[in-house]
Amino acid sequence: MSKIAVITGANRGLGRNTALRLAEDGVDVILTYRSNADEAQEVVDELTKLGRTAVAFRLDVGDLAAHEAFVDEVRGALADRWGRDTFDYLVNNAGTGVYASIADTTVEQFDSLLGVHLRGPFFLTQRLIPLLADGGRVLNLSTGLARFTSPGYAAYAAMKGAVEVFTRYLAQELGPRGITVNTLAPGVIATDFAGGAVRDNPGLQEMLSQRIALGRVGRPEDIGTVAASLLSDRSGWITGQRIEASGGQDL
Secondary structure, three states: OOOEEEEOOOOOHHHHHHHHHHHHOOOEEEEEEOOOHHHHHHHHHHHHHOOOOEEEEEOOOOOHHHHHHHHHHHHHHHHHHHOOOOEEEEEEOOOOOOOOOOOOOOHHHHHHHHHHHHHHHHHHHHHHHHHEEEEEEEEEEOOHHHOOOOOOOHHHHHHHHHHHHHHHHHHHHHHHHOOEEEEEEEOOEOOOHHHHOOOOOHHHHHHHHOOEOOOOOEOHHHHHHHHHHHHOHHHOOOOOOEEEEOOOEOO
């Protein structure tokens, strides 16, 4: 029986790459997107070409009122497409960034980050726990910025720091069911995050590479591969941990 992963924000970037890496390992995928249905369908098509079953649902993780309908969609998909009432892996990946100094951060920006990165994943996970199979996996995405600092990301990093604490508590609570819960904290990655600021700026990449032991910024596949490894049976004795995949940034 194939494993099934629920991945939020998997229409692009790290979520998309995680879905592809899992598919290569024989995992089927339920993915979410917030607004770009065409991107999501492209990912579904890619996963299908890899021989996997995949479905995409729209979800704004920060909209708590939308969670109940999404969980119903997941429950229906599990029954209709897989003949199951549980899934195996939950990857809380969906996110957005705000660049602002502490002095300039608005309440609206702070609340938006809070909803998408902390309140949303907390309560979405709460609703999905009954559908998560015993022996399953939860992987929460954080950031290297929760360890090292970069001006302009205080609010974003603070949310991710809270996610790391949530991870440890969730690992403790779900441990009796054999479910592992870990945090994956990427360093600088060349994606479309923050409008592709790193991906589209070779000069910035070169500057940042000087702070990274392996001498380059990360690529989406660097994170997708680690995520797939942490979700596999080979990592079943790792739980409640923060794993940073940054190439040795700011050591």
